Amino acid sequence: MSYDPKAIEPRWQQYWRESGIFRAEIDTSKPKYYVLDMFPYPSGAGLHVGHPKGYIATDVISRYKRMRGFSVLHPMGWDAFGLPAEQYAIETGTHPRETTRRNINNFKRQFASLGMDYDWSREIDTTNPDYVRWTQWIFSKLYERGLAYLAEVPVNWCSALGTVLANEEVIDGKSERGGHPVVRIPMRQWMLKITAYADRLIEDLDLVDWPEPIKKMQRDWVGRSEGADIDFTVESADGESLRVFTTRPDTLFGATYMVLAPEHPLVSKITTPDQRGDVEAYVDRTQRKSERLRLADVQEKTGAFTGAHALHPITGERLPIWIADYVLISYGTGAIMAVPGHDERDYEFARTFDLEIREVVSGGNLDEAAYEKAGTAVNSDFLDGLPTHDAKARMIDWLEENGNGERAVSYKLRDWLFSRQRYWGEPFPVLHMPDGSTKLVPEADLPVLLPELDDYKPSGEFEPPLARAKEWLHTTDPETGVECVRDANTMPQWAGSCWYYLRFCDALNADDAWSKEAENYWMSVDLYVGGAEHAVLHLLYSRFWHKVLYDLDLVHTPEPFQKLLNPGMILGYSYRYYDDNLANAPDFRVRAVAASQVKLDGETATDAKTGAELKARWVNAEDVRWSDDGTPRHPEIEGLELEVVTEKMSKSRGNVVSPDDVIEQFGADALRLYEMFMGPLEKGAPWSAEGIPGMHRFLQRAHRLVAENEESVTITDGAGTKEQAQLTARTIQEVTDDVENLRLNTAISKLMVFVRDIVSENSLPREAAEAFVLLLNPFAPHLAEELWRSLDHQESPGLSAWPEPRSEFLETDRITLAVQVNGKRRDEVEVAADASEDEIRAMALASERVQSHLEGRDPRKVILVPGRLINIVA
RNA sequence: GCCGGAGUGGCGGAACUGGUAUACGCGCUCGACUCAAAAUCGAGUGGGCUCGUCCCAUGCGGGUUCGAAUCCCGCCUCCGGCACCA
Numbered sequence A: 001m002s003y004d005p006k007a008i009e010p011r012w013q014q015y016w017r018e019s020g021i022f023r024a025e026i027d028t029s030k031p032k033y034y035v036l037d038m039f040p041y042p043s044g045a046g047l048h049v050g051h052p053k054g055y056i057a058t059d060v061i062s063r064y065k066r067m068r069g070f071s072v073l074h075p076m077g078w079d080a081f082g083l084p085a086e087q088y089a090i091e092t093g094t095h096p097r098e099t100t101r102r103n104i105n106n107f108k109r110q111f112a113s114l115g116m117d118y119d120w121s122r123e124i125d126t127t128n129p130d131y132v133r134w135t136q137w138i139f140s141k142l143y144e145r146g147l148a149y150l151a152e153v154p155v156n157w158c159s160a161l162g163t164v165l166a167n168e169e170v171i172d173g174k175s176e177r178g179g180h181p182v183v184r185i186p187m188r189q190w191m192l193k194i195t196a197y198a199d200r201l202i203e204d205l206d207l208v209d210w211p212e213p214i215k216k217m218q219r220d221w222v223g224r225s226e227g228a229d230i231d232f233t234v235e236s237a238d239g240e241s242l243r244v245f246t247t248r249p250d251t252l253f254g255a256t257y258m259v260l261a262p263e264h265p266l267v268s269k270i271t272t273p274d275q276r277g278d279v280e281a282y283v284d285r286t287q288r289k290s291e292r293l294r295l296a297d298v299q300e301k302t303g304a305f306t307g308a309h310a311l312h313p314i315t316g317e318r319l320p321i322w323i324a325d326y327v328l329i330s331y332g333t334g335a336i337m338a339v340p341g342h343d344e345r346d347y348e349f350a351r352t353f354d355l356e357i358r359e360v361v362s363g364g365n366l367d368e369a370a371y372e373k374a375g376t377a378v379n380s381d382f383l384d385g386l387p388t389h390d391a392k393a394r395m396i397d398w399l400e401e402n403g404n405g406e407r408a409v410s411y412k413l414r415d416w417l418f419s420r421q422r423y424w425g426e427p428f429p430v431l432h433m434p435d436g437s438t439k440l441v442p443e444a445d446l447p448v449l450l451p452e453l454d455d456y457k458p459s460g461e462f463e464p465p466l467a468r469a470k471e472w473l474h475t476t477d478p479e480t481g482v483e484c485v486r487d488a489n490t491m492p493q494w495a496g497s498c499w500y501y502l503r504f505c506d507a508l509n510a511d512d513a514w515s516k517e518a519e520n521y522w523m524s525v526d527l528y529v530g531g532a533e534h535a536v537l538h539l540l541y542s543r544f545w546h547k548v549l550y551d552l553d554l555v556h557t558p559e560p561f562q563k564l565l566n567p568g569m570i571l572g573y574s575y576r577y578y579d580d581n582l583a584n585a586p587d588f589r590v591r592a593v594a595a596s597q598v599k600l601d602g603e604t605a606t607d608a609k610t611g612a613e614l615k616a617r618w619v620n621a622e623d624v625r626w627s628d629d630g631t632p633r634h635p636e637i638e639g640l641e642l643e644v645v646t647e648k649m650s651k652s653r654g655n656v657v658s659p660d661d662v663i664e665q666f667g668a669d670a671l672r673l674y675e676m677f678m679g680p681l682e683k684g685a686p687w688s689a690e691g692i693p694g695m696h697r698f699l700q701r702a703h704r705l706v707a708e709n710e711e712s713v714t715i716t717d718g719a720g721t722k723e724q725a726q727l728t729a730r731t732i733q734e735v736t737d738d739v740e741n742l743r744l745n746t747a748i749s750k751l752m753v754f755v756r757d758i759v760s761e762n763s764l765p766r767e768a769a770e771a772f773v774l775l776l777n778p779f780a781p782h783l784a785e786e787l788w789r790s791l792d793h794q795e796s797p798g799l800s801a802w803p804e805p806r807s808e809f810l811e812t813d814r815i816t817l818a819v820q821v822n823g824k825r826r827d828e829v830e831v832a833a834d835a836s837e838d839e840i841r842a843m844a845l846a847s848e849r850v851q852s853h854l855e856g857r858d859p860r861k862v863i864l865v866p867g868r869l870i871n872i873v874a
Numbered sequence B: 001g002c003c004g005g006a007g008u009g010g011c012g013g014a015a016c017u018g019g020u021a022u023a024c025g026c027g028c029u030c031g032a033c034u035c036a037a038a039a040u041c042g043a044g045u046g047g048g049c050u051c052g053u054c055c056c057a058u059g060c061g062g063g064u065u066c067g068a069a070u071c072c073c074g075c076c077u078c079c080g081g082c083a084c085c086a
Helices: A005-019 A052-067 A083-092 A096-113 A129-144 A194-207 A212-222 A249-254 A266-270 A273-288 A291-296 A344-353 A388-401 A500-506 A516-522 A538-551 A659-666 A668-677 A689-707 A722-740 A744-757 A766-776 A781-790 A837-846 A848-854
Strands: A032-037 A071-073 A148-158 A163-165 A183-192 A224-234 A241-246 A257-260 A304-311 A318-323 A335-338 A405-411 A430-432 A438-440 A474-476 A483-486 A527-529 A570-579 A598-601 A604-607 A613-619 A643-648 A714-716 A763-765 A814-821 A824-832 A861-865 A869-873
Touching: A005 A096, A005 A659, A005 A668, A005 A781, A032 A052, A032 A500, A032 A516, A052 A071, A052 A527, A052 A668, A052 A722, A083 A096, A096 A659, A129 A148, A129 A438, A129 A538, A194 A212, A194 A224, A194 A538, A212 A538, A224 A249, A224 A388, A241 A249, A241 A257, A241 A335, A241 A405, A249 A388, A257 A344, A266 A304, A273 A304, A273 A318, A335 A344, A388 A405, A500 A516, A659 A668, A659 A689, A668 A689, A668 A744, A668 A781, A689 A744, A689 A766, A689 A781, A714 A766, A722 A744, A722 A763, A722 A766, A744 A766, A763 A766, A766 A781, A814 A837, A814 A848, A824 A837, A824 A848, A837 A848, A837 A861, A837 A869
Parallel strands: A032 A071, A032 A527, A257 A318, A714 A763, A814 A869
Antiparallel strands: A148 A163, A148 A183, A224 A241, A224 A304, A224 A405, A257 A335, A304 A318, A430 A438, A430 A483, A474 A483, A570 A613, A570 A643, A598 A604, A604 A613, A814 A824, A861 A869
16 A cells, blocks of 8 residues: 555644643653744634744654653643734624634644644633633732833824834834834833743743743843933933933033923923924924834934033033933933034034033044944043943942932833723723722622623724723722723733733633742743734843742742744735825726836835836735746736846735645645754744655655565564675664754755665565654554555554664664875775774875875875875875 | 845755765756646756866855865955934
8 A cells, every 4th residue: 555644644643632642741750841832813814834843843842752651741722822813703793703803713734633642731812801801810919019000101102003002012113013003102001020031031031941042032121221310400400310321421521412302391390481483393393203214314313402400420511401302201311412523423412413522431523423332531530540341330429429320221122001992902900099099890700701792893983892882891899899991901911921921721610820849840831832013022021020929929930931932924925016006996997017117115115217106016826827948027018027036925915835745745744744844943034835745755655665575575573684784773862862952854865865775685674664654654644554554563653752863773883984195085995993093094195196296295294084084284 | 334144056954063065955967657737756957178086166355174055354245223312
C-alpha cells in the first residue's frame, strides 16, 4: 500500500482525540514542561498557512519533550473578545457570541487537521462566563491594591471604532487596528497603575531567556531616565515655583530660558496681560492640531512667550518662560529648563526665537550644533573642570543641600488606559454609588455578565453601548440595598490574554482561578511562542499583572514566561496596481494605473504624470493572468502590469493560502514538515507552493522504506552493518541536538539524509528503522503512528522513549582531514582517529598536490586542528 | 533621524566556539521505466576559462589572522521597532 495521507491522517487524529493520551497530568515523579502558543483571536477568515508556523513548532517540541519523559502541558484556547465580531454584529445583527462560537469551531477543525496534540480538556474561551468571572476577580485585586483608578485624562478617542485606545494602540495618530484617525479628548476612564511596576518590569528582564531585541524594546518602552527635579521660582507670581525634570543637572548654568507644555496648569497664572493674546492663540492652535500634524512638523519649532520670568536657583538670573508644544505635558513635570547649548531641540528653538545659547560643556562647536555628549564643565562656577559624570553628581548634591531640587527618575511609560466604550468585552465589576464613590461588586456575585442588546453600535457620543441597557445599568448594591449604577465601560481585549496562561494550569477549577498546587507544578511557562508584534503590548501587560499576582502571593514566580521565541512571519505574494476611484464609487469611470507610473510619498500614492491621488488595489493571486514573458497582468484590464509585493497574508490583499487546501492535496505531515523546513523559526519568508511536493516525496520515501519493504528492502534484526549503525547513532545524536536548540530545519535535513543512505544490500536494520520512526514522530506524527504499527508496536510512538545513540558507534576509527597549504585546501588524507601529529604531518607532506604547491619551499609552520584539518604554512 | 536584525547558487537555506563554503530541499539538465505522458527511480548542477594538481566567488571597500560567511573599521541595500520622553 502506498503512502496516502488522506487515509492515514484522519484515523490517527481520531485516535489522539478519543484516547486522550496527550492529556496533561500533574505527575510529581516527572519533570514538567509547559509549552504555550500565544492563543489566537478566532477570526472569521480561519487560519491561513502563515499562522501555523509557531503552532507547529510548539507541537514538535511538545511531542519531543513528552518522549523525553516530561509531563507536558500544551494547551490551546481563544482570545475571543474583540472588535471584528462586534463589527459583524453591528452590520448583521448576529450576536457576537454566535459569531465567536462558529469561528472557534472552524479553528478547532483546522487545528485538528494539522495534527496538533493539544489537551482540549483545558480549552479556554475568554468570553466564557467561567473565565470572565476570574478576569473580573483579578481586576478586583488590582482595584483593592489601588492599582485601578478612575481619572479624567486626555484619551485617544477613535470615532470610527467608537472607543478610546491605549497609547500603544495608536500609531502615527491612527488606530493600530484599521488605521482610523484618532483625536485626543479628556474623558473619565479606568486607568491601571503599571507605572508603579516600571522598575521591576525593567529589572526582571534579567531573569528571562528572551531575544535581546525584545528585551531592549521593553526597556525602551518603559524608558527609565535618571536625573534631577529642579525648582525654579517664578518672579512676581506670589512665590509660585516651577519644577522641571532634567537628565543633565550639570548643565544648569547653561539654562537660558524655560519652556512649559501648552497644557501646563501654570500657563494661565503667570502669563502677563500683554502676552495673553499670543499665549491663548498658541494654546488654542496646539489643541486643535491633530497628533498627526504635530508629528509631521517635528522639525519646525513653534512657541509663545508668556511674559513671565523664572529665577535661576543659583545665579538668580531672570530666565524668560515660554510655552511650546515640543514640551510634552505627559512626561516628567511638563516643563523644562532649556539648555540650548547642549540639547538639540532647545538649540533649534533658541535659533528660531533668537534666544541666548551658552556653552557649559566643552567639546563641541555651538555655532554649528548643540553638543550633547559628555565633556568638561565650563562657565559653570563650582562645576568648572569636572567631567560630565561628576558634574551631575556634584550639582545634585548642591540642589539637595540647598533645598532647590533632588535626585529623580522619570519614565516614558504611562499608566495603562484600561476602559473601552464597546460591547464585546468584560464588564467592570464596579458599582457607582450616588455619592460619587465606587465600590466593587462582591466576589460572590461575579461574574457581571453582559446584558443582551438589540443594537451594538457605539452611540458616537462618547457613550458606551452598555449605557443603553437601562435595566442592567441600574441596580442595587447587594450589601446596602442602595440604588446605584453599573460601569458601562468594558475592558480592552488585553485583559483576557493577561492571565490565560495561569488558567491553563487548572482550567476546570470551579472554585478558584487556579489552585496553588497546579500553579506550583506548571509555572512558569518554559517556552512561549508568538509574534514579535506583541513585544511591548501583550508581553508588558501580562508581566505587569503577573507581578501584581506575585505580590499577592497568588503565583510563585516573578516572571510568567521563561523563554520566548518569535517565529518569523510567513508572507504571501500579492499583486498590486492603482486606480483613481478614491471613494470606491460604484458607477465611476475608473482609470487604472500600473505601479511603475505611480509616485509614493509615505502612504499617499499619486500619478507620476498628472499628480492625481490614487488608491492601491489588489488582484487575487489566483486571478492573475501571466503573460508569456512571465510578468503578471490584470485579468480584465488589457495590458495592465501588476506589481509583485510580498506582505502579510490578508484577505484584502488577495494573497491568502489556506492550510485546508494544502492538507487536501499533500497532507498535514507534508505541511508541517515544509513549514519547519523553510528556514530558521525566527525568520520570515514568503510562502512558496513549490517546496511542498518535496516534503511529500520524502514522506513517501520514508513510507516505502519502512512499511512497503516486501519488494526490495527487508527489515533485518539488529543494528546492521557498522556503517548503518554509525549512521543511525549519528542521526539520533544530531537530530536530538538540533531539536534541543530549536533548529528544526536542520533536524529534518538529517532525517532526509538518513532515509537516503541507510539501506545497504537491500536491508534495513530493525534498530535503525525504529529509531528513525521515533525521530520522525514529532515532525510527522501521523506517518510515524502508521510506521510504528507496521513495525509491530501497539502503542503510540508519542508515548515511547526518545532513542539514545549507541556511543560505541559515534566514534569512528578513521577520519578524513583536509590538507591546506597556506590556508587553501589542496588535498585530503585519511588517517586513524588517534594518529599523532607527526604521522599526520608526514602523510600530508607526502601528498603530491601539497608538494607541487609548496614549490620546493620548506614548511615554516604546521597547524593541526584535531579532527578537521592540517595547514602547512610555507 | 535614532535603535535593532539580516544580506551566502536560479530559489528556500546549511556551515555549532575563526578551521574542507554551498549540507538538505526546490528548480533545471540528462538518463531509466513507458507506445507516450504523469508519477517514480538514478546521475549531474556556484561562476569562469587557457578544462588544470587552475582561477574567482558568502552585499561593497579595507584590516586582523597560518586560515574569515564568521572578528574589527568604513559604506550600501532590505526588513522590523521608536519617533520632540528633556
